[in-house]
Amino acid sequence: MRLFSSFRPVIGALLAGVLILTQTPSQATNHALPEFTALVAENGPKVVNISTKQAPAKPQDKGKGKRVPGNPIPELPEDSPLQDFFRHFFGDQGDSGDWPGDAEESRSLGSGFIVSADGYILTNAHVVEGADEIIVRTSDRREFVATLVGADTRSDIALLKLDATELPTVKIGSAKDLQVGEWVLAIGSPFGFEHSATAGIVSAKGRNLPTENYVPFIQTDVAINPGNSGGPLFNLDGEVIGVNSQIYSRTGGFMGLSFAIPIDVAMDVFEQIKAKGRVSRGWLGVLIQDVTRDLAPAFGLTQPRGALVAQVMPDSPAAAVGLLPGDVILTYNGKDLPISSALPPLVGTTPVGQAAHLELLRKGQPLTVEIKIAELPEDDQSADSSDESDAASESDTPNRLGMVVRELPAESRDELGIEQGGVLVAAVKEGPAAQAGLAVGDVVLTLDNQAVDDLAGFNRILESLAPGRSVAVLIQRGEGRMFYALHLPKP
Structure with missing residues (x-):
């Protein structure tokens, strides 16, 4: 009796759950999984497979390989059954050693989709980067040699043109009204398996990746793998709302995080490249x-x-x-x-x-x-110009921030492009500066939002700061500048 009594609440809850489910069948119907068959049947012919040919690698470059951004080839044991699989599809993309095909023309695999009946195709810029020849294969097994109209590396979008007419075209939607949790579908050629369909949901919107400043990515949990790059992401209305571009992976395969370029961004690039051959921002x-x-x-x-x-x-x-x-x-x-x-x-x-x-x-x-x-001008190359010759000696006493600063030499100022002011961080000891992340070679430009003209000015500002405060310090490291928060210790 005691044992039964202890389980009575559980059994009651289960019975109540059964009762609720049997009384509300419409709820289960309303939340049924979506049906993708019609969407795939309609849009499959509008998705293409893209392969490229490149000249053989130079002897000094053999073994270096080329990587698809976000899709590194995994390191596999030599006896792994996947070795032949990756070698077949990725040829010279290994991390080391000479795979079969190293001396031949390399091929990269990707996907794309037809946006106009007269042969314009969108894909990723990294899919066709460095290609000597671009081959597009449609679902009815026809092959075309495509012309690269233009590519924009900042958005990772490329526009191709086929010499063809009356091609089936996708329906362009918009990512602006896309909701987190909404079902989406990808069609592409993962690992070269053409016209594969995978589905999932939108995980987040407006993701900004470290290497991509101008694309607010759509994050999904749709299974995306090497070869899916450049393929379309559809909503349930059969509209393209994104271009599959990158994954986050530690293995080279899908790990639940994939990223698509919003179609609004891709179509803006399409229109600009088509009109003038380049993209301005x-x-x-x-x-x-x-x-x-x-x-x-x-x-x-x-x-x-x-x-x-x-x-x-x-x-x-x-x-x-x-x-x-x-x-x-x-x-x-x-x-x-x-x-x-x-x-x-x-x-x-x-x-x-x-x-x-x-x-x-x-x-x-x-x-x-x-x-x-x-x-927006072309990217400028930056360099680290820290001067190690001005490092502090062991006898230097750190200030209340836990660092030693010195006058900034004129030659260093010229190298760093600093017109005036600033002091050089010569040593960082234990204290607020180290906790904030300052390093030897940094140049302090402002302290507590006050310009640092020279060493005397820095010390004057520092002496005026009340203990226990948090103040901002602007430093220059190489050619980049950044604010840090320093917590002044209490007495």
Whole structure:
């Protein structure tokens, strides 16, 4: 009896659950899994397989291999049954050693989809990068040699053209109304298996990856693998809402995180490449960073938000209107910026020459600025120019921040492009500076939002800071600038 009594609540709950399920069959019907067969049948012929040919690698380059971004080839034991599989499909992409085919023309595999009946096809730029010949195979087994109209590496979109007519075309949708949790379907050629369909849900929107500043990626849990790159992502209405581009993986295969370029971004690139052969993007001319919880109080914010300006590029739109390091951009054309990565896609899609309205916080005070957007220039190469010769000796005594600073030599200032001011971090000991992440070779440009003119000026500002405060310090490391939060110790 005691044993039965102890299970009575459980049995009652189970019976209640059965009763609820039997009384509400419509709920189970309403939440049934979606049916994809019609969607796949209709759109399968509109998805193509893409392979490329490249000249044989030079002897000094053999064994280096080429990688599809986000899809590294896994390291496998020599007796693994997958060795032949990967060698067959990826030829010269191994991490080491000479696989069969190293001396032959290499082939990369990807996917694409037809966007116009006269032969325009969208795919990823990395699928066709460096190709000498691009071969497109349709679902009815026809093969075409495609012409590369243009490619945009910043968005990872390429436009191909086939000499064909009356091709079946996909229906273009929009990712703007896409909801997290919504069902989506991918069709592509994972590992060369053509016209494979995989399904999942939207996991997140507006993801910004470290190497991609201008694409607010759609994150899904759709199984995406090497060969899916460039293929379409459909919603349940059969509309393309994304271009499958990258995965997060430690093995080379799918691990539950895949990323697609919103079709709105891809179609903007398509129109620009088709019209003028290149893509132009808006440019403010600032280097930005996130406002962390530690930095927020130092800039008059009650909680982290916005894009913190760490550097203003010379001869840029930002410089023309007087933006300053330490400004926090809160909105862009009326759109809130919860994190700094939300700003670049908004700026990038703004037409060159158009005015944009920024709401800022400067030293705790609100400010509105109108700025004329310029065209984003080509990437500049940066270099680390830290001067090891000015390192501190063991006898130097660190300041209350736990670091030793010295005057910045004129030659170092010229190398780093610093017009005036700044002090060089010569040593970092235990203390607030080390905890914040400062390093030897950093140049301190501002402390507590005050410009550091020289060593005497730095020490004067430091002496005026009350214990127990959190202050912002702007440092230059190489050619990049960033704010750090320093917690001043209490006595």
